[in-house]
Amino acid sequence: MDWLDQIRWDDDGLVPVIAQEYNTGKVLMFAWVNREALALTNETKQATYWSRSRNQLWRKGESSGHTQRVHDIRLDCDEDVVLIVVEQVGGIACHTGRHNCFYRTLADGQWQVDEPIIKNPEDIYKPIA
Amino acid sequence: MDWLDQIRWDDDGLVPVIAQEYNTGKVLMFAWVNREALALTNETKQATYWSRSRNQLWRKGESSGHTQRVHDIRLDCDEDVVLIVVEQVGGIACHTGRHNCFYRTLADGQWQVDEPIIKNPEDIYKPIA
Numbered sequence: 150m151d152w153l154d155q156i157r158w159d160d161d162g163l164v165p166v167i168a169q170e171y172n173t174g175k176v177l178m179f180a181w182v183n184r185e186a187l188a189l190t191n192e193t194k195q196a197t198y199w200s201r202s203r204n205q206l207w208r209k210g211e212s213s214g215h216t217q218r219v220h221d222i223r224l225d226c227d228e229d230v231v232l233i234v235v236e237q238v239g240g241i242a243c244h245t246g247r248h249n250c251f252y253r254t255l256a257d258g259q260w261q262v263d264e265p266i267i268k269n270p271e272d273i274y275k276p277i278a
Numbered sequence: 279m280d281w282l283d284q285i286r287w288d289d290d291g292l293v294p295v296i297a298q299e300y301n302t303g304k305v306l307m308f309a310w311v312n313r314e315a316l317a318l319t320n321e322t323k324q325a326t327y328w329s330r331s332r333n334q335l336w337r338k339g340e341s342s343g344h345t346q347r348v349h350d351i352r353l354d355c356d357e358d359v360v361l362i363v364v365e366q367v368g369g370i371a372c373h374t375g376r377h378n379c380f381y382r383t384l385a386d387g388q389w390q391v392d393e394p395i396i397k398n399p400e401d402i403y404k405p406i407a
Contacts, residue, residue: 152389167296167305174303176296179359191384224389225379226372230308232380243355250354251361255320260281260353 153184157229163199166231168242170249171220177242177249180207182231187222194219196235213273215239239268246270282313286358292328295360297371299378300349306371307379309336311360316351323348325364342402344368368397375399 180198189197196217200207210216217235243250252264309327318326325346329336339345346364372379381393
């Protein structure tokens with residue numbers, strides 16, 4: 150059976166994907182993939198997601214340059230969640246300019262930011278002149 | 279604002295949650311929480327999820343004994359995914375008796391198991407005599 154057929158895609162043809170950093174083990178981000186995105190992720194070894202807001206393939210880093218080189222693609226016990234282990238180019242996975250998207254921790258009953266902005270998003274996503 | 283109100287719950291009142299192991303950084307499992315489950319997770323420092331298949335609160339380890347002691351609760355940039363960092367009691371997070379749920383890796387176009395079964399599930403989930 151094709152490895153893609155073994156995945157239990159949801160009614161929208163998607164499954165969640167967790168991206169974890171290869172060298173640090175940190176969880177970088179959470180996204181979704183459809184069949185095409187996951188096939189491309191494997192073929193190109195560059196993380197490609199499905200953007201549910203834009204309804205299109207989203208090659209991570211296509212506008213920021215912060216691509217993700219894929220080391221490992223893993224599947225969970227229920228065959229409906231994928232984990233990819235990646236090298237994060239530029240060390241920035243989050244659109245806020247931080248290393249990863251989980252930059253808030255719950256402390257004293259409040260969400261508190263404990264990850265610095267590495268690069269200003271305005272400098273990451275420059276409009277084309 | 280209440281930290282729980284800051285979360286963007288989906289139409290079913292749920293958000294995805296990723297459980298990561300405190301001492302190894304390994305991703306243990308993926309689940310869902312509703313407001314009550316996440317409040318309990320924080321109050322008791324024991325991971326509590328929402329079971330979508332059983333439609334009820336699911337205190338992790340309630341039948342297996344493999345509870346998860348919570349060290350950190352984190353929120354992503356879009357405020358719709360939670361990451362919890364936990365100590366995995368018994369070193370087994372997966373119902374298959376393995377350390378974690380992501381025990382298959384894609385190699386040579388096939389999903390290949392690379393995590394051993396630590397304890398037979400039949401010995402974990404013993405029927406009450």
